[in-house]
């Protein structure tokens with residue numbers, strides 16, 4: 001098995017790590033780098049629990065070869081929390097709206113919501129549903145998640 | 161991993177000895193040639209990686225083409241639209257050019273998987289997967305697209321009907337060759353198109369049926385000059401309903417002709433029965449319904465609706 005050194009930005013920090021050829025990003029993040037916020041569910045691109053942002057675009061890290069992130073920037077759920085420990089408005093809205101039950105889908109939901117609100121802080125409900133359509137939640141019935149994304153958008157606006 | 165889960169595919173990781181990141185197309189082709197069929201092209205990886213994990217595919221090395229230069233653009237040259245071999249579904253959906261001049265492809269690309277899958281997955285990868293239900297294959301087949309395939313021996317251009325070879329096989333051998341671009345004529349005045357998809361859910365499910373149609377009308381005579389009808393998966397590969405198309409060519413725009421085309425497509429299609437995706441008879445009925453529905457919409461968009 002060949003290894004190669006890759007460099008990339010992870011949650012704003014430069015990372016340099018040796019990676020075997022068959023490593024998938026989700027395992028690099030969770031096992032090698034210890035960031036367990038990103039979840040691994042189906043491991044085949046279906047459930048979205050492993051969603052991270054690659055150059056601000058949501059992707060499934062379970063089917064993403066780690067080598068693909070060389071020279072690029074990756075944001076995980078850990079990267080949303082501010083240095084002083086304050087949560088991102090989206091994270092706060094999820095808590096306030098009761099959009100978290102077991103919490104397994106939450107990081108994936110929030111990363112997709114982050115990408116959406118970054119482009120469009122006042123999305124219509126249809127846009128929100130579309131943006132989270134690649135993440136499956138088996139608990140909440142989605143209603144409160146949609147509500148949380150809506151109110152996060154409004155909140156981000158008022159703090160701007 | 162506990163013993164009970166040992167044999168599940170998701171408990172196993174992918175197995176590849178080498179992951180290569182070539183900087184030019186020539187270098188990528190050399191790498192593939194050096195591996196003599198033991199290396200495979202990977203682009204977005206949304207098809208290859210799950211297949212490697214399920215051991216439906218086994219290779220020694222992956223050649224990642226996603227950073228090859230000059231293959232990520234969508235351009236218009238004369239009346240041709242050229243889609244680079246690395247263009248993703250997301251880029252395709254967002255492209256104004258595609259939406260305006262090849263709407264059927266934008267509609268198809270918009271229905272692939274999920275946002276995350278569309279951000280990584282490419283149109284060329286969708287074609288190369290050879291899947292008979294691949295969502296962009298039917299639009300491209302209806303647009304009479306052709307693909308440019310590069311190998312160490314040079315380049316060749318293959319028209320889509322010949323590109324698909326059945327059983328997930330295509331004219332592009334992804335262990336040796338690279339699709340560098342896809343090209344097709346821009347739709348213009350008096351042309352209309354429509355994409356329809358039958359599936360159990362809106363997101364994250366392979367289609368039970370996909371229909372893509374393009375019509376070309378004479379608005380003064382109210383006749384159909386030309387029609388293309390692509391359907392999948394109703395045959396081992398993406399399929400053109402030629403009998404139905406023949407009925408439409410030169411015919412007056414009418415309810416009767418649209419219904420006859422639906423009946424012809426019903427007879428031509430040979431879907432397989434599946435416990436999960438529906439019986440062959442159900443799918444054939446739906447082919448009839450979709451061809452009619454698709455033609456009504458395409459004719460309307462072409463400015464020549466059925467009265």
Ligand SMILES: Cc1cc2nc3c(=O)[nH]c(=O)nc-3n(C[C@H](O)[C@H](O)[C@H](O)COP(=O)(O)OP(=O)(O)OC[C@H]3O[C@@H](n4cnc5c(N)ncnc54)[C@H](O)[C@@H]3O)c2cc1C
Nearest residue numbers: 045203204205206207208273281282285286288295334339
């Ligand atoms: C959860 C999930 C849902 C999906 N849903 C859909 C769906 O709804 N509809 C649908 O049609 N597909 C779906 N797919 C399949 C897949 O995402 C698409 O086919 C996608 O377009 C593949 O593109 P890619 O760039 O990721 O291909 P890759 O996985 O990189 O490659 C696919 C195949 O094509 C070859 N290849 C790729 N690019 C080239 C090239 N330029 N030249 C030569 N060979 C090449 C590879 O060697 C491989 O054999 C889904 C996949 C997943 C995991």
Ligand code: FES
Nearest residue numbers: 041042043048062
């Ligand atoms: S673990 Fe990646 S999509 Fe399910």
Ligand code: FES
Nearest residue numbers: 102105137138139
């Ligand atoms: S909160 Fe449990 S899966 Fe969504």
